[in-house]
Amino acid sequence: xxxxxxxxxxxxxxxxxxxxxxxxxxxxxxxxxxxxxxxxxxxxxxxxxxxxxxxxxxxxxxxxxxxxxxxxxxxxxxxxxxxxxxxxxxxxxxxxxxxxxxxxxxxxxxxxxxxxxxxxxxxxxxxxxxxxxxxxxxxxxxxxxxxxxxxxxxxxxxxxxxxxxxxxxxxxxxxxxxxxxxxxxxxxxxxxxxxxxxxxxxxxxxxxxxxxxxxxxxxxxxxxxxxxxxxxxxxxxxxxxxxxxxxxxxxxxxxxxxxxxxxxxxxxxxxxxxxxxxxxxxxxxxxxxxxxxxxxxxxxxxxxxxxxxxxxxxxxxxxxxxxxxxxxxxxxxxxxxxxxxxxxxxxxxxxxxxxxxxxxxxxxxxxxxxxxxxxxxxxx
Numbered sequence: 001x002x003x004x005x006x007x008x009x010x011x012x013x014x015x016x017x018x019x020x021x022x023x024x025x026x027x028x029x030x031x032x033x034x035x036x037x038x039x040x041x042x043x044x045x046x047x048x049x050x051x052x053x054x055x056x057x058x059x060x061x062x063x064x065x066x067x068x069x070x071x072x073x074x075x076x077x078x079x080x081x082x083x084x085x086x087x088x089x090x091x092x093x094x095x096x097x098x099x100x101x102x103x104x105x106x107x108x109x110x111x112x113x114x115x116x117x118x119x120x121x122x123x124x125x126x127x128x129x130x131x132x133x134x135x136x137x138x139x140x141x142x143x144x145x146x147x148x149x150x151x152x153x154x155x156x157x158x159x160x161x162x163x164x165x166x167x168x169x170x171x172x173x174x175x176x177x178x179x180x181x182x183x184x185x186x187x188x189x190x191x192x193x194x195x196x197x198x199x200x201x202x203x204x205x206x207x208x209x210x211x212x213x214x215x216x217x218x219x220x221x222x223x224x225x226x227x228x229x230x231x232x233x234x235x236x237x238x239x240x241x242x243x244x245x246x247x248x249x250x251x252x253x254x255x256x257x258x259x260x261x262x263x264x265x266x267x268x269x270x271x272x273x274x275x276x277x278x279x280x281x282x283x284x285x286x287x288x289x290x291x292x293x294x295x296x297x298x299x300x301x302x303x304x305x306x307x308x309x310x311x312x313x314x315x316x317x318x319x320x321x322x323x324x325x326x327x328x329x330x331x332x333x334x335x336x337x338x339x340x341x342x343x344x345x346x347x348x349x350x351x352x353x354x355x356x357x358x359x360x361x362x363x364x365x366x367x368x369x370x371x372x373x374x375x376x377x378x379x380x
Contacts (some may be wrong), residue, residue, distance in 0.1 A: 003020060003021075003247060004020045004021070004191065005152035005153075006021055006023070006025065006045075006046035006152060006153050006154055007046065007150075007151075007152045007153065007154055007370070008046065008152070008156045009022075009023035009046070009337075010023045010025060010046055010048065010154060010210060010337055011155060011215065013302050013304070013306075013335060013336060013337040014155075014215075014216060014254055014256075014276065014277055014337075015254075015301050015302070015319075016276075016300065016301070016334070016335045017193050017335075018332070018333070018334045018363050018364060019243070019335065019363055020362070020363060021044065021359075021361060021362055021363060022327075022330075022333050022336070022337070022358055022361035022362075022363060023046065023283040023336075023337035023338070023339065023352075024044065024045055024046065024079065024206060024337065024338040024339075024340065024355070024359075025045060025046035025048050025154055025155075025316055025337065025338075025339060025340070026040075026045060026046075026047055026048070026049060026134055026285070026339070026340040026346075026357040027047075027048050027049070027050070027052075027102065027340075027341070028047055028048070028049045028101065028102075028350075029049075029101050029102035030052065030101060030102070030104060030341060030343070030344060030345050031047065031101070031106045031345075032246075032345055032346075032348070032351075034348070035348070036348035036351045036352055037351070039352065039353055039355075040340075040355040042376060043359045044354050044355070044358070044359045045331040045340070045355055046153055046154035046155070047048045047153050047154035047155045047296050048149055048154045048155050048156070048339070049146045049150060049154065049155075049157070050102075050147075050156075050157050050158075050159035050218055050293055050367060051142040051146050051156060051157075051158070051216065052139070052142060052146065052158070052160075052211035052215075053138070053139065053140055053142070053143050053159075053208055054136050054137060054138060054139055054160045054205060054208050054209075055136075055139045055160045056134055056135065056136055057134075057135040057136050057137060058133060058134055058139070058213065058219070058367045059129055059133040059135065060083055060129070060133050060135075061079075061080055061081070061082050061129075061133060062080075062081040062082075063078065063080055064078070064079050064081070064361060065077070065078050065079075066079070067211045067349065068090060069294060070090055070092075070114055072114075072369050073092060073114070073118055074092075074220050075089065075091055075092050075093075075114055076091045076093065077089075077090050077178065078079060078090075078091060080126070080130055080142060081119070082125055082126055082129045082130060082133075084125050084129045085122065085123075085126045085284070086126065086129060087114075087117045087118065087119075087123050087126045087334070088117070089113055089114055089115055089116055089117045090113070090114045090115040090290065091111045091112065091114065092111065092112045092113075092114050093112075094106070094107060094109045094111075096252075097110075097111055097194070100343055100347070101209050107345070108343075108344050108345040113171065113174070115173040116166070116171065116172055116173055116179075116210070117171070117172045117173070118173045119314055120174045121187050121190060124187070124191075125192070127172055127194060128193060128194050128197050129220075130272065131194065131198050131201050132197055132201060134201055136202075136204045136205045136208060136316045138208050138209075138211075140212050140213060141159065143156055143212050143213050143214050145215055147213060149357050153370075155214075155215065155216065156213075156214050157215075157216045157217065157218045157256065158212050158214045158216070158217040158218060158253075159173050159215055159218055159220075160205065160217055160218060160219050160220065161202070161205075161219075161220065161365075162219070162220045162221050163219060163221055163230065163236075163240045163241075163244075164194075164195045164198035164199050164202075164236070164240060164261070165195060165236040165237065166220070166221050166222065166223075167184075168180055168191070168194065168195070169228070170222065170229070173267045175227065176334075191246075193239075195215070195236065198352075201245070202244075206243070206244050206247040206248065207247060208229075209247075209253070210247045210248045210251035210253050210322070211251055212253075212333055214253075215253065215254060215368065216247055216253065216254045216255070216277065217244075217253050217255055217256065217278075218252070218256045218257075218258065218279065219241075219244065219255065219256070219257045219258070220258050220261075221237075221257050221258050221259070222260060222261065222280075223237075223257065223258070223259040223260070223261055223263070223266070224257055224261025224262055224263075224322055225261060225263050225264065225265040225266040226261065226262075226288075227267065228260040229263065229265060230269055233269055234269055237273075238269065238272065238273055241255070241257065241273045241274060241275055242273075242274055243274075245273075245274035245275065246274075249274070254276040254277060255274065255275055255277070256275070256276065256277035256278075256279040257273075257275050257277070257278065257279050258278035258279050258280040258281060258342070259279065259280055259281060260281070260282050260287075260306055260342055260343070261282070261287070262287055262288040262289070263281070263287060263289045263294070264288045266290045267277065267289055267293070267294070267297055268297070270297075270298055270301070271298050271299075272299060273340040274300060275301065275312065276301065277292070277302045277303075277304055278298065278301050278302070278303050278304065279301050279304045279305065279306075279342075280304065280306040280339070281294065281305050281306065282306050282308055282342075283305060283308060283326060283329070285308065285336040286308040286309065286310050287308075289301070290329060291326060291329040291330060291336075293330040295329075295330070295335065295336070300309070301335070302337070303335060303336050303363055304336070304337045304338075304339060305326065305337070305338045305339065306324065306339050306342035307323070307326075307335060307338060307339065307340055307342065307354060308344070309341060309343065309344055312341075312346060312350045313350070315349075315350075316349050316352075316353040319353045319354055320353050320354075320356075320357060320377055323354055323358065324357060324370065324373065324377070325351075325372055327357070327361055327365060327373065328363060328367070328370055331365045331370075332363065332364035332365050332366070332368065333361065333363045333364055334363070334364070334367035336355075340354060344357070357373060357377055360372075360373045360376065360377075361373070372375075
């Protein structure tokens with residue numbers, strides 16, 4: 001049987017099946033271009049790409065951006081003016097934003113909101129107006145272009161917005177100082193009305209994603225159970241996943257959700273969701289759920305691992321050690337793939353080191369095979 005392509009390996013893991021080798025890949029959005037990237041790709045590393053299948057058109061909303069100084073730091077103030085009032089947010093941008101991959105800075109940092117759109121109760125009606133007057137339009141060119149460029153080197157995924165509560169928690173209200181949770185307690189009607197409006201407005205977007213050429217749709221979300229907890233997850237997230245997955249699955253699309261936080265408190269709820277791929281899963285020490293336990297609990301889910309950046313900070317030897325321990329937890333290696341990083345650039349040394357382990361992982365993995373990989377990589 002001929003060797004699988006990188007794309008075939010990644011898609012085989014997404015379908016909860018066994019590839020010929022353990023799939024591993026980098027994300028374009030923070031992958032360095034150069035000798036190490038080229039060498040790792042020559043040795044089996046794939047390349048995944050998140051791109052939107054849509055554009056938005058705002059009706060009755062005027063957006064302006066002006067520079068401002070906030071606590072001595074230069075920021076961009078973005079103001080949204082509507083017939084029912086105005087709201088603004090302030091964004092800090094590190095050097096390099098707009099000049100490198102995926103709107104990231106030279107260090108790989110995305111623009112950071114230093115203030116959010118919703119500050120007071122009266123801001124809710126403005127944001128709800130914006131939501132209700134946002135039109136989603138088909139634009140498959142970014143997907144088609146990336147698929148043409150990548151070919152069999154990896155997989156292109158639809159890049160979709162966060163689910164409604166995460167939009168509020170991360171972008172519109174913020175979690176700093178418990179702000180969103182105070183709003184949920186103090187203004188439950190305003191919060192619930194906005195959540196319903198977002199959910200309703202996204203319905204056309206589900207159809208757009210379901211019909212795009214990409215085989216997988218990614219819901220960003222950045223789930224962290226220590227922040228949202230089981231009650232909020234069950235009430236606000238699971239119904240949204242059901243709603244989105246119903247449309248995607250009707251068109252043969254797989255659904256991935258970025259769950260890169262601490263998941264132990266959600267471990268028994270996640271199997272009840274229709275999600276196909278738990279993406280960005282961070283094992284110990286950055287996460288709080290061992291990979292082996294997750295594989296045992298989520299038998300109908302693919303798990304795409306985000307290699308923990310904390311190991312990279314300790315250098316190549318720690319990177320090698322953690323990669324080997326992950327292989328031991330992953331036996332026999334079905335249903336998983338490894339992302340070199342889901343958030344940050346990776347140094348050349350660490351990229352080469354991780355590749356030197358993962359490239360040797362033939363499937364099915366066995367304890368004896370891993371022992372051989374330990375010996376081989378210790379001599380390198």
